[in-house]
Amino acid sequence: MRQSELGYPTLERDTQLTQLGRAPSKHAGMVNIPIYRGSTILSSTLEEWESGKSADNPMANYGRFGSPLSRALEEAICELEGGYNSILFPSGLSACTHTLLGLLQAGDHLLITDNVYGPTRIFAERVLKRLKIQIEYFNPTDVSDLTKRLTDRTRVVYLESPGSITFEMQDVPALAAAAHAIGALVVLDNTWGTPLYFKPFAHGVDISIHAATKYIVGHSDALLGVATANEKAWPALQASAHHFGEIAGPDDIFLALRGLRTLAVRMQRHWENGVKLAQALSFHPAVDRVLHPALPDHPGYEIWRRDFEGASGLFGVLLKPMTRVQLSCFFKTLTLFGIGLSWGGYESLALLVDPPPTRCASAGIGEGPLLRIHAGLESVQDLIADISQALDAACNAGADGSAIRSAALA
Numbered sequence: 400m401r402q403s404e405l406g407y408p409t410l411e412r413d414t415q416l417t418q419l420g421r422a423p424s425k426h427a428g429m430v431n432i433p434i435y436r437g438s439t440i441l442s443s444t445l446e447e448w449e450s451g452k453s454a455d456n457p458m459a460n461y462g463r464f465g466s467p468l469s470r471a472l473e474e475a476i477c478e479l480e481g482g483y484n485s486i487l488f489p490s491g492l493s494a495c496t497h498t499l500l501g502l503l504q505a506g507d508h509l510l511i512t513d514n515v516y517g518p519t520r521i522f523a524e525r526v527l528k529r530l531k532i533q534i535e536y537f538n539p540t541d542v543s544d545l546t547k548r549l550t551d552r553t554r555v556v557y558l559e560s561p562g563s564i565t566f567e568m569q570d571v572p573a574l575a576a577a578a579h580a581i582g583a584l585v586v587l588d589n590t591w592g593t594p595l596y597f598k599p600f601a602h603g604v605d606i607s608i609h610a611a612t613k614y615i616v617g618h619s620d621a622l623l624g625v626a627t628a629n630e631k632a633w634p635a636l637q638a639s640a641h642h643f644g645e646i647a648g649p650d651d652i653f654l655a656l657r658g659l660r661t662l663a664v665r666m667q668r669h670w671e672n673g674v675k676l677a678q679a680l681s682f683h684p685a686v687d688r689v690l691h692p693a694l695p696d697h698p699g700y701e702i703w704r705r706d707f708e709g710a711s712g713l714f715g716v717l718l719k720p721m722t723r724v725q726l727s728c729f730f731k732t733l734t735l736f737g738i739g740l741s742w743g744g745y746e747s748l749a750l751l752v753d754p755p756p757t758r759c760a761s762a763g764i765g766e767g768p769l770l771r772i773h774a775g776l777e778s779v780q781d782l783i784a785d786i787s788q789a790l791d792a793a794c795n796a797g798a799d800g801s802a803i804r805s806a807a808l809a
């Protein structure tokens with residue numbers, strides 16, 4: 400059922416990306432599944448109407464429960480992730496929050512990695528606590544810290560590897576084994592790893608989430624989320640999406656499916672550009688430390704090498720202490736990097752992480768300003784030149800904002 404009518408079961412991953420979810424014979428020969436807009440889905444007989452009902456959903460024949468377009472994307476993601484079934488959400492955050500709401504009830508204990516995506520943490524603090532769910536955080540890089548916090552009330556362990564601001568790698572198989580030993584479910588925000596570079600279900604995860612807004616859409620032109628579950632966790636995930644009436648818009652789904660077709664070639668370039676840019680930056684005198692899991696001096700490098708098949712273009716740069724004026728000069732002098740949230744599009748971004756991320760169960764990253772860099776699809780020589788000249792300019796900017804003339808210029 401998940402196999403495209405064009406596909407064969409033994410296809411390589413990159414070939415699968417061109418085949419999954421397609422069905423030209425059902426859509427007038429069109430290469431791509433057309434955009435389905437609709438609420439009402441008509442049946443031609445009473446028997447046909449009744450055959451559309453299912454035990455867990457007596458109203459399955461309705462736009463809110465999916466269309467050929469949404470099913471195509473869900474089936475494609477599910478196949479790539481290696482799960483049992485997937486469901487779309489209108490944003491990545493919506494996938495995170497509705498997964499948690501589907502699994503937890505009052506009195507449950509939730510353990511969250513301390514490097515979690517900020518808005519997920521805020522949701523836990525402001526909404527889940529109000530629902531009498533007990534929240535606790537654990538050190539992302541210390542399996543024993545998780546183990547000692549597990550209780551017989553722990554229902555969910557929530558992971559994110561690497562964290563999208565501070566880039567700690569988590570030992571997902573070890574954390575999952577500890578969680579499963581006491582009967583808890585493991586949820587992973589897999590956005591950095593993409594459905595290509597980290598296989599969640601082969602590493603013990605029960606529900607894997609993607610902000611498809613990032614690399615799956617890939618062009619900064621739509622918001623979308625997707626959650627994939629194994630057979631055990633699927634009923635709770637599906638019920639949560641249905642009970643809350645979550646539904647993604649057809650145009651955004653179409654854009655995500657289109658993005659998916661080129662994911663492998665784009666990711667190859669993001670990976671290469673990210674590593675080359677991070678390496679170049681690590682030699683700049685203004686840089687204290689580069690936080691990139693695919694560089695051998697990163698503390699999580701061995702885990703990345705063991706568990707991942709590639710790297711995304713997102714990484715961190717810890718600068719040596721500099722003044723606000725120097726930082727402002729850096730951003731003003733950049734020409735190819737946009738200043739803005741999100742990542743995963745074709746374009747490069749630079750963002751000052753300010754204020755520093757909230758921590759309670761692990762140490763922060765360091766003293767200097769922290770930048771988050773997204774390496775886009777541009778030529779990496781241009782990216783290196785641009786960011787290097789902006790850092791040079793920042794180094795030469797005086798505390799009063801005027802440029803200090805270097806000896807060479809004097």
Ligand SMILES: *Cc1c(COP(=O)(O)O)cnc(C)c1O
Nearest residue numbers: 490491492516563590610612623
């Ligand atoms: C962006 C992001 C999200 C949320 O996705 P939106 O589509 O912006 O709601 C969730 N998790 C991570 C790691 C992200 O980077």
